[in-house]
Amino acid sequence: MKYALVLLLSLAIVGCAGNDETPEIAADTGEQQIYEQAQRYLRASNWDLAVRSLQTLESRYPFGRYAEQAQLEIIYAHYQGYEQEAAVEAADRFIRLHPQHPNVDYAYYMKGLAAYSANEDLLSRFLPTDAAERDVSSAKESFAEFAQLVSRFPDSPYAADAKARMVHLRNLLARHEILVANYYFRRGAWLAATNRGRYVVENFQRTPAVADGLAVMAQGYILMGMDDLARDTIEVLAMNYPEHPNIDENGEFKSVYTLDGLQRNWINKATFGLFFPPTPPQFDSRDS
Numbered sequence: 001m002k003y004a005l006v007l008l009l010s011l012a013i014v015g016c017a018g019n020d021e022t023p024e025i026a027a028d029t030g031e032q033q034i035y036e037q038a039q040r041y042l043r044a045s046n047w048d049l050a051v052r053s054l055q056t057l058e059s060r061y062p063f064g065r066y067a068e069q070a071q072l073e074i075i076y077a078h079y080q081g082y083e084q085e086a087a088v089e090a091a092d093r094f095i096r097l098h099p100q101h102p103n104v105d106y107a108y109y110m111k112g113l114a115a116y117s118a119n120e121d122l123l124s125r126f127l128p129t130d131a132a133e134r135d136v137s138s139a140k141e142s143f144a145e146f147a148q149l150v151s152r153f154p155d156s157p158y159a160a161d162a163k164a165r166m167v168h169l170r171n172l173l174a175r176h177e178i179l180v181a182n183y184y185f186r187r188g189a190w191l192a193a194t195n196r197g198r199y200v201v202e203n204f205q206r207t208p209a210v211a212d213g214l215a216v217m218a219q220g221y222i223l224m225g226m227d228d229l230a231r232d233t234i235e236v237l238a239m240n241y242p243e244h245p246n247i248d249e250n251g252e253f254k255s256v257y258t259l260d261g262l263q264r265n266w267i268n269k270a271t272f273g274l275f276f277p278p279t280p281p282q283f284d285s286r287d288s
Contacts (some may be wrong), residue, residue: 037053087110091111105159108149109162113142149162178283194219197220227259
């Protein structure tokens with residue numbers, strides 16, 4: 001039912017887009033008139049016509065008083081119209097043409113916003129999905145853009161929001177590594193899974209995923225027979241995250257695979273492994 005609703009909504013959006021009329025701007029229309037027309041389209045959230053009007057303004061009056069403002073508003077209109085790649089390109093162009101412009105920080109900020117949402121599809125806008133399960137290449141790009149903004153323009157009015165988004169992106173990237181580790185556990189690639197957990201612990205300190213990173217490392221060491229490293233890691237996990245779901249009240253590691261060996265339930269034992277076989281370990285402490 002949800003997918004049918006989204007399909008109908010997307011068809012409605014397409015239908016509305018198809019009814020847009022191309023703005024007719026006479027050859028002798030003045031600069032201010034074109035700019036005011038573009039502003040009307042922006043206020044009406046008609047992003048496509050706003051972009052075309054602003055582009056016309058820039059092409060006809062490249063050295064006019066509204067030319068640079070039009071370039072900035074083109075970035076915004078592309079972004080609002082879900083044309084993320086076009087928004088990034090427009091931001092890049094503005095930064096290249098006006099590196100010393102007083103509002104160039106806005107271009108960096110919008111570039112970061114556009115990069116972050118570049119891999120969002122229509123369904124993800126209306127249905128709940130785990131962003132950490134999607135491709136995170138655009139999230140990495142977004143983090144780099146926001147970091148550049150904060151570094152170059154620490155006093156920018158957009159810096160505080162950029163920092164907050166960087167925290168979110170860092171948590172997202174760390175969680176993605178845990179999901180990849182879980183995938184490797186399902187494939188029986190113990191070393192690859194362990195390396196992902198260690199990467200989170202070493203590179204994403206102060207993120208919620210660190211606890212799961214330690215659990216991944218402990219589990220990987222157990223499966224590879226590296227008991228000493230496993231004990232050390234479990235001790236660190238129990239000391240810093242005693243409420244982690246894989247740590248019991250005695251500070252011991254809880255899993256299908258522990259230092260005491262494979263933990264099979266009684267039905268699996270009674271049926272000689274035919275029913276309820278052990279499942280690959282998976283780590284995600286977010287719900288707890």
